Amino acid sequence: MTSSHSTNATPVSNPYGHPLPSYLQADRLGPWGIYLQQVDRVIPYLGHLARWAETLKRPKRALIVDVPIELDNGTIAHFEGYRVQHNTSRGPGKGGVRFHQDVTLSEVMALSAWMSVKNAAVNVPYGGAKGGIRVDPKTLSRGELERMTRRYTSEIGIIIGPTKDIPAPDVNTNEQIMAWMMDTYSMNEGATATGVVTGKPVELGGSLGRREATGRGVFTVGVEAARHIGLDVGQARVAVQGFGNVGGIAAKLFAQAGARVVSVQDHGGTIYRDAGLDVPALLAHVAEVGTVAGFAHAEVIANELFWEVECDILIPAALEQQITAANAPRIKARLVIEGANGPTTPEADDILQERNILVLPDVIANAGGVTVSYFEWVQDFSSFFWTEDDINARLVHIMKEAFAGVWSVSQDKKVSLRTATFIVACTRILRARELRGLYP
Numbered sequence: 001m002t003s004s005h006s007t008n009a010t011p012v013s014n015p016y017g018h019p020l021p022s023y024l025q026a027d028r029l030g031p032w033g034i035y036l037q038q039v040d041r042v043i044p045y046l047g048h049l050a051r052w053a054e055t056l057k058r059p060k061r062a063l064i065v066d067v068p069i070e071l072d073n074g075t076i077a078h079f080e081g082y083r084v085q086h087n088t089s090r091g092p093g094k095g096g097v098r099f100h101q102d103v104t105l106s107e108v109m110a111l112s113a114w115m116s117v118k119n120a121a122v123n124v125p126y127g128g129a130k131g132g133i134r135v136d137p138k139t140l141s142r143g144e145l146e147r148m149t150r151r152y153t154s155e156i157g158i159i160i161g162p163t164k165d166i167p168a169p170d171v172n173t174n175e176q177i178m179a180w181m182m183d184t185y186s187m188n189e190g191a192t193a194t195g196v197v198t199g200k201p202v203e204l205g206g207s208l209g210r211r212e213a214t215g216r217g218v219f220t221v222g223v224e225a226a227r228h229i230g231l232d233v234g235q236a237r238v239a240v241q242g243f244g245n246v247g248g249i250a251a252k253l254f255a256q257a258g259a260r261v262v263s264v265q266d267h268g269g270t271i272y273r274d275a276g277l278d279v280p281a282l283l284a285h286v287a288e289v290g291t292v293a294g295f296a297h298a299e300v301i302a303n304e305l306f307w308e309v310e311c312d313i314l315i316p317a318a319l320e321q322q323i324t325a326a327n328a329p330r331i332k333a334r335l336v337i338e339g340a341n342g343p344t345t346p347e348a349d350d351i352l353q354e355r356n357i358l359v360l361p362d363v364i365a366n367a368g369g370v371t372v373s374y375f376e377w378v379q380d381f382s383s384f385f386w387t388e389d390d391i392n393a394r395l396v397h398i399m400k401e402a403f404a405g406v407w408s409v410s411q412d413k414k415v416s417l418r419t420a421t422f423i424v425a426c427t428r429i430l431r432a433r434e435l436r437g438l439y440p
Contacts, residue, residue: 031110031320037346042422045413049430056116056426059109060127061085065155067133069147079135079148083156085165086112086128089432092163093129094119094370096170096199097152097177103132107320111170114341115370117363120425122402124374129165131156137172149177153184160185162195162381168373169199171319175211179204195380198373207376208388210369213395214339215249217368218315220399222250222337223257225360225417226313228407231334234258236312239333241265243292246339246366247317248283254313255279263301263309266318268293270306307331316343317366323348331357338362353416361418363425364399364406371398 036057043053067079082105085093095115108130116128133152137145159165169178178197182204185196194205202208209216226233236259240247243266251261260276268291271277278297285295293300307327314331316322317339323331328348336352337360338344344352344359352359372395379385386394410420 030104030106031342032106032113034321034342034346035110035113038418038422039426041346041419042426045415045419045423046426046430049427049434052430052433053426055087055089055430055433056113059084059086059112060088061159062105062109063156063159064105065152067148067152067155069144069151071144072141079133079152081131081133081152081155082108083131083159083165083167084108084112084129085159086130087116087429088127088165089429089436090120090127091125092127092161093165094124094126094168094373095128095130096168097131097133097173097181098171099133099135099137099173099177100171101134101136103134108132110320111341114363116429117422117425118367119370120428121364121406121421122367122371122398123428124371124398126166126370126374129167130170131167132170145177146180149180150184153181154188157185157188160196162193162377166195166373166377167197168369175199175201175206178206195377198376199369200376205376205380207372207379207391208386209391209395210372210376211245212249213372213391214246214366214369215251215317216253216392216395217371217399218246218250218317218337218339218365219253219257220368220396221360221365221403222254222313222315222335224400224403224407225335225337225358229334229358231312233313236260237262237310238313238315239263239265239306239309239311240315240317240339241306241322241343242316242318242340243282243286244317246369247315248286250315250317250337250339251279252283259313262311263306264292265303265306266292270301270303271295271298272301272309273298313337315339318343321345323352325351328352329355331355333357336360338365341366349416349418359416359418361416361421363418364402364421367402368395368399371395 039056062084065081067081112128112130119126178200182197186192200206238254238259238261240251263272308330311333314333314336320342323344325347328351335358341362406420
């Protein structure tokens with residue numbers, strides 16, 4: 001594996017003096033570098049388990065695949081795909097697949113590592129994994145999208161499986177993509193394997209409640225965090241970046257709880273209404289046209305002004321590295337709930353903490369999706385399916401319990417919620433590593 005980045009950076013060494021490979025070094029790789037900085041912050045709190053901490057800095061397995069397909073016009077196109085398994089000490093790999101033109105190995109590695117932390121934080125028996133293809137899916141026809149999905153699934157089929165690594169939807173992927181992946185894997189195995197992916201259509205073994213699970217989890221832990229800082233959700237002003245399954249659902253639930261959603265930003269622009277946006281109408285508008293742009297009952301504001309909106313709760317639910325040292329000083333919220341993965345840089349984290357703005361980190365805030373994915377996987381194995389009320393109740397219970405544990409560690413050790421979540425999760429991961437030992 002090679003990196004196209006400059007080789008002039010100072011090598012980063014582990015505690016025993018052996019340099020990390022260049023593609024793992026923090027100063028070269030964007031999202032992966034952010035993850036490494038987060039790990040470094042937690043190591044002093046790991047006690048004797050710090051002996052195993054290097055495990056967290058090296059993905060267990062990274063696969064880069066060529067994905068060739070025939071386009072509708074008869075030409076051959078090649079796309080680069082990835083599947084990274086960061087850690088499987090606590091169970092099979094688990095994490096989404098994204099189709100996006102900016103997907104990189106660094107991003108997929110970081111996302112897989114955050115999945116390890118996220119799964120351990122809510123104590124579901126999974127390790128962390130992630131996948132992606134560097135492609136803008138909007139440029140493909142439905143037939144081309146299906147052929148690319150199926151070829152990608154065949155290429156990574158050597159490392160995925162119901163007991164090895166279970167993909168799920170992520171950015172620009174959905175139930176249909178998962179259905180194609182499940183079918184492709186099943187055809188290659190010669191038997192239907194519904195448990196190879198989660199986030200499938202209900203008709204193919206998918207779970208009720210899965211589509212809204214991440215947004216519901218964001219809302220659930222957001223309400224818990226607000227309660228701890230004396231913030232009345234029913235009177236809160238909310239700003240949301242990203243208005244898909246995460247941001248849109250979270251906005252709907254906060255609005256139903258009485259909050260005013262005053263600003264929403266997505267790839268099409270930023271809208272604002274001081275009296276509060278009509279969230280159901282906005283969801284219908286986005287479902288029809290694909291963006292918040294053009295929504296009649298709001299004013300348009302400049303994208304950079306989104307970060308200055310007067311609000312109590314800010315929910316970044318788009319992509320990583322959105323809150324930076326440049327805009328963190330302008331944020332007016334009391335509570336930031338990370339619906340997206342890695343939306344806040346370490347520098348911005350420090351600024352927000354200094355400003356007494358509570359950050360509810362991604363590795364617990366958006367864990368609702370993988371929690372219900374776990375429920376789906378269990379249901380597939382047993383061929384016994386639960387009601388949506390059962391699923392939502394179980395989700396809320398797990399999310400509240402996980403938040404309570406993280407809050408307790410944060411208060412006890414006087415650290416941020418992010419560091420507290422990493423302490424809880426990394427302790428579980430490394431304890432499993434220690435108990436299992438090394439083979440051979």
